[in-house]
Amino acid sequence: MKTVEFEITGKPAEILRAVERPLPEPGPGEVRVKVLASPINPSDIMFVQNLYGIRPQLPSGAGFEGVGIVDKAGEGVSVQPGTRVGFSGVGAWSEYTIAHHRSLIPVPDTMPDEVAAQLFVNPFTAFAMVQESGVQAGQWLMLTACGSAFGKMVIQLCKQKGIQTIGTVRRDDLNEELKALGLTEIINTETENMAARVREITGGAGVSCVLDAVGGHTASEAVKCLGKGGVMLIYGLLSLQDPTINVGLMIFRELTIRGFWLTDWMRRVDSKTRQEVAQNVISMLASGQIQLPVEATYSLDQIVEAVEHSERHGRWGKILVKP
CATH class of the missing domain: 3.90.180.10 (Medium-chain alcohol dehydrogenases, catalytic domain)
Incomplete structure (x- = not known):
């Protein structure tokens, strides 16, 4: 073979x-x-x-x-x-x-x-991370590198759940497609100040959660976008650079920053949760609700x-x- x-x-x-x-x-x-x-x-x-x-x-x-x-x-x-x-x-x-x-x-x-x-890597990760984020309908979730296949999956899933989304991009060629999928707001990190735009979008409250795949400077700036008690879930390091974390923000906004790896999540949750995610993934993909x-x-x-x-x-x- x-x-x-x-x-x-x-x-x-x-x-x-x-x-x-x-x-x-x-x-x-x-x-x-x-x-x-x-x-x-x-x-x-x-x-x-x-x-x-x-x-x-x-x-x-x-x-x-x-x-x-x-x-x-x-x-x-x-x-x-x-x-x-x-x-x-x-x-x-x-x-x-x-x-x-x-x-x-x-x-x-x-x-x-x-x-x-x-069927497995992106859909399961998207469902699991949105669940782990704890973000509810009407709240804000932010994702970096949102033009990726995973990012598009999260955008569509959040739209289904009524969660408002902010996505970061480095170029504007996919903006119309991302908006059509349900992305609420787009920030171009090459031309806009991420933290300032998030404050403007959220009325100063910040986002409840950030899903970060980039690390480096992008993740460092994304931490500033979290509101009180916010959570950042890091699932990738596309920049191959570690972020610099503002400890003062972590203390006074009571922030949580932790990693996410689907392999460990699958081991950690019970079989009922895994089956529910599998059924949801298959149902939404088979019906065409998520592309x-x-x-x-x-x-x-x-x-x-x-x-x-x-x-x-x-x-x-x-x-x-x-x-």
Whole structure:
């Protein structure tokens, strides 16, 4: 079978390659999945660079999620071969991969592969983070780098819940699309003072929560946008720079700043909560209430072009790998 691998960590476009490997065999509690499609997420790029919470065991496969057909089930697995599932695990950029049966989510026939491939990372993270934020209908939630696939998901989800949103961008080419999705206000961080604009938008109250994916200067400025008792959830570090935190603000506004990682959230919450999130995600995606656009599709042999495209500024949709 053909699969994407890397033998050293580094820039994805320089080290990823498609190679031939023997067909893997599922162990107890595992299934072998014939992969139909897999997205390229920021977490995948970070993993290949050894900058993620899970460290690669070299040589390593790549890609954390996808959609496929269960090809073979290991001992103790009740999922029948032939079932189309969303799955998560290391090595999704491949013709076949091994996944644990607990990571499988059967998907309805009406859901296209392009949507089902994105079922786990962004939708689950969006639902979980909006839940963790504690922001209620009518309150303000702010998200940095809001033009990302994750940002668009959060915007649409908040619109469904009646939560007002402020999103930051560095260019204005996606503003109309973001507004159409339901973003309440947009701040261009290259031309506007973030904290001043937030005070203006919120009548001086500040936002209840910030979801930050950037770190660095952007996160430092975003802390200033939090109102009394506000919370910042940091889930990414696109700038690869740590923020500088104003301790005085933390003390006198009683702010909370903490990280968020979906892997730990999935371990922490009970099975009922996980099932509720899964049902909500599937329902909203299958009904079309939330859109997950795809900009381009590449083969395994085109993995270098695919990862280069995924890191291109100004994208409006996800990049998929299709074996």
